[in-house]
Amino acid sequence: MYRTIKIPFRASSTTIQSLFDIRRLGGTIWNDCVQLARYYYRLGGGWITKSDLQKELKGLYPLHSQTVQAIRT
Secondary structure (H helix, E strand, O other), rough: OOOOOOOOOOOOOHHHHHHHHHHHHHHHHHHHHHHHHHHHHHOOOOOOOOHHHHHHHOOOOOOOOHHHHHOOO
16 A cells, blocks of 8 residues: 655746656556557467566667666566
8 A cells, every 4th residue: 555645846837847748758658568568468368578578668768767667567
């Protein structure tokens, strides 16, 4: 179980917009992971491995590789 604590946060509008853009990109990465997993399952009857998924996603997004890895997991 996760607990969420709300804390006040202030930033410039450009920083807030950048954070929203990164959040949208994270959603895109997740959707691509799901799409690839379904494709591999339909193609071969088995799920894609973590290493294969990582190879498929490597270098596609302008985020740090560990960020993509965290979303992928």
